[in-house]
Amino acid sequence: MNDSETTSVHPYEALTPDTVLNAVEAEGYYCDGRNLALNSYENRVYQVGIEDSQPIIAKFYRPHRWTRAQIQEEHDFCAELVENELPVVPPLPDANGNTIRDYGGFMFALFERRGGHAPELGNLNNLEIMGRFLGRMHNVGHLKPFESRPTISIQTYALDSAEFLLANQFIPMELETSYQTLTDDLVKIIQQRFADTHFETLRLHGDCHPGNVLWRDDIPNFVDFDDARTGPAVQDLWMLLSGDDRDQQQGQLNKILAGYQQFCRFNGAELNLVESLRTLRIMNYSAWLARRWEDPAFPHSFPWFNTQRYWSDHILTLREQLAALQEPPLSMPW
Incomplete structure (x- = not known):
């Protein structure tokens, strides 16, 4: 562009x-x-x-x-x-x-206007508190479906994203083949992972990262439901995991689920979807930036986007996700 x-x-x-x-x-x-x-x-x-x-x-x-x-x-x-x-x-x-x-x-x-700060997710007690409130939120989410809001889907987040980037020539020509081959491989694995995993869907926050939580008086105040969608419960949990160490993430997950399952049953099979959902988010994020590139605020705020370095790094990240999808998922704590 x-x-x-x-x-x-x-x-x-x-x-x-x-x-x-x-x-x-x-x-x-x-x-x-x-x-x-x-x-x-x-x-x-x-x-x-x-x-x-x-x-x-x-x-x-x-x-x-x-x-x-x-x-x-x-x-x-x-x-x-x-x-x-x-x-x-x-x-x-x-x-x-x-x-x-x-x-x-x-x-x-x-x-x-409600004050607060992002939760300290390194504090395991905070993760258990987050889990309790998300369990209560999902109990409500299960009560009835969304009628108009969309579902988190491979089509929207991955296939449509890749198609948009390639059709609008955002991917540098010398990287197009690598990108298309890689995303094709990722989509095949993710499609198989979703097909092999039995899960229910419910109404979700949809974008439950720490920036959308105001921590105040040991209570997480949830804001910005703009991305509320239908999807598996684990979508609202996996973004609370941090760090690259598997044992560390397993400990974090154990605390989240200790709180969550006080109020809502969690289907452990959904842990098979964590890296798939992470990959979908990564692909969708790049396409989101591209789709909004005509908005003057975006080139000003994201000057690093749509550079050769950006796309090289993006492909490297997707390759890392391809490797992560081959690893066994985190496990239920009991």
């Missing part, structure tokens, strides 16, 4: 500071002029100062990514979790109970 393609008008260019403040004030809030852009790229998220009150968070959804029905399911899931006393930060309703708001062609939502 050449640089001229990043200079076309993007929908978010209409989301000026004045537009953000006007949108919030149109909902009955009186802004004090403070408007801090937070670290978000898929959507645009701002901390907006409110006169004589605490700031609130305004999240403007990326146009054309989700339908209104899909966003509503995200909001309804959050409300359902709160009703079950889960520490989730839900969207605030307006006077009519609506959580999706509209202004200037954007759908947006308002949230309470």
Whole structure:
């Protein structure tokens, strides 16, 4: 992709500071002029100062990514979790109970600002606490299915990702054959792994990495359900594992499941999917950056993307995943 393609008008260019403040004030809030852009790229998220009150968070959804029905399911899931006393930060309703708001062609939502920091996952007690709350969350997730939101799938995360990158000539020509051969091999293994593993699906957070958890008073407050999808329970667990040492990860998993299974049964067969899900996430992430490359915020924030070095490293990472898929999975602690 050449640089001229990043200079076309993007929908978010209409989301000026004045537009953000006007949108919030149109909902009955009186802004004090403070408007801090937070670290978000898929959507645009701002901390907006409110006169004589605490700031609130305004999240403007990326146009054309989700339908209104899909966003509503995200909001309804959050409300359902709160009703079950889960520490989730839900969207605030307006006077009519609506959580999706509209202004200037954007759908947006308002949230309470809640303080906290990323959980220290090196602390095994924290992992057990995380496991307890995820077990409770998944109990709710099992109650009914999503009707509109998508499923975590090999087609979407792997096949569509590889096709997009190759069709739009993001992969350097000299690396195309290596990339295509490697991703074909990965997809075959992942397809077989999914076919060989019996598992149920449920409503998930979908992107439960430490950056989407605000740790406060020994309680994990879950935020940003923007990637809530249907999938296997292990999708919300594996991103809490850290480090390259297998014994270390096994110890972490044992603590997570010790907490999780106090509230929800875990199917140990799903551990066969961990490296497959990790590979899907890696492939999808590169395609996500490529699909968003016309958004001016992306070249500015990810200057290392779409360089020869990036794609060489990406292929190396995928080769490491090919090796990881050959290794035996982590095991159940009992």
